[in-house]
Amino acid sequence: MLTYKIIACDMDETLLSSDASICRRNIEAIAQAKAQGVKFVPCTGRGFRSVEGVLKTLNLFDEAGQYVIGFNGASITENKGHRSLFWDPIPFDLADRIYRKSASYGLCMHIYTRDTVYISGVTPDEEDFLRGRMAYVPTAEKTLDFLRGKEEVCKLIIMHTDYSRLQEIHAEMKPLLDDITVSFSSNRYIEFMHKGVTKGVALLKLAAMLGVQPEETMAIGDNINDIEMLQAAGLSVGVHNLNPLIRQYCSVVTDATNNDGAVGEAIETFVLK
Incomplete structure (x- = not known):
């Protein structure tokens, strides 16, 4: 089985349950992936400051060598010290x-x-x-x-x-x-x-920064703004509650929804040995 070194994961309706919490299955699977050296990268429409609570829940807050792709790809930030690696605002x-x-x-x-x-x-x-x-x-x-x-x-x-x-x-x-x-x-x-800003472009940019090949990346998402990320990744995973419009871009779809640990299921199946 191919080793995935980066997991790029959408947040709302994917990582987060409908009440904006993160279920235990997801937390435990992400922790095990991190222990194996995998980068778990929230890839979200929000900015870094808006995901700090999520990072704390996942024990990724202020961690060196862990990252967030924000604003649908307009920013890449290293968690340690909120260090900006990429920023592309609209003129x-x-x-x-x-x-x-x-x-x-x-x-x-x-x-x-x-x-x-x-x-x-x-x-x-x-x-x-x-x-x-x-x-x-x-x-x-x-x-x-x-x-x-x-x-x-x-x-x-x-x-x-x-x-x-x-x-x-x-x-x-x-x-x-x-x-x-x-x-x-x-x-x-x-x-x-801004033109050219997508989650997929940012995922490939981060992978290049880290010396990771595109085929060594996995993306998990649920909606239209995840399409480019799913297309860019080596493995594209849709959660069970996905928008039907993106089904064609997913290599696999989880049995679990965002409320019952879809991200955990994907990590258990394709990352954890």
């Missing part, structure tokens, strides 16, 4: 144009900077979804002028629970998106990152 004026257009829809929006998430128009449903997952700063700003010269923006999000509406918004905004990567996640978000 500020472009981010501002996209945000202004997004604000015209009157929907909930996220603004991601390196260390802070700002959210405007947060709904009760979105507040419930984010509870236990991510801290944020409310804002009513309709432009990004309040961040100009202070913080770089690496990701913007529009939230709507109707996927067809998100697709309509995507079509309407296409004239602005030549230098932007677009993805969808959690069955509620359309996400905008």
Whole structure:
């Protein structure tokens, strides 16, 4: 059996249970993989600061030689000392144009900077979804002028629970998106990152930094923003509760859902000897 040296793992609806906790099966399997020298790399749409609680639960917090891929691939960070290895924000004026257009829809929006998430128009449903997952700063700003010269923006999000509406918004905004990567996640978000930013590109970049071959990587995910990561990895694993649109990109699908240890099952099957 091929030895996998990096496990790139999505968080929401993959590593995390529906209540944002991590089940014991996942924790134990990750610990055993780490003991064998495997790098367990959360690969998430969130930033490093938003995953510190997860790292503490997994005993990866402030660990040298362990990493997080954040903002769907816009950042790579070594856990020890929060050391930035890669950072690719959206050019500020472009981010501002996209945000202004997004604000015209009157929907909930996220603004991601390196260390802070700002959210405007947060709904009760979105507040419930984010509870236990991510801290944020409310804002009513309709432009990004309040961040100009202070913080770089690496990701913007529009939230709507109707996927067809998100697709309509995507079509309407296409004239602005030549230098932007677009993805969808959690069955509620359309996400905008700088062109070329994907989880898959970041996984291969991290593997190259560590001298790991692409075929020695494993990716675990559940949704559309995981597609490039699944395509890049040597082994692509979908969790049982995956979005059906990504099934074709998965070499295997677990029997377990995110609530019963899908990540643990994948590690037990393909990593632990």
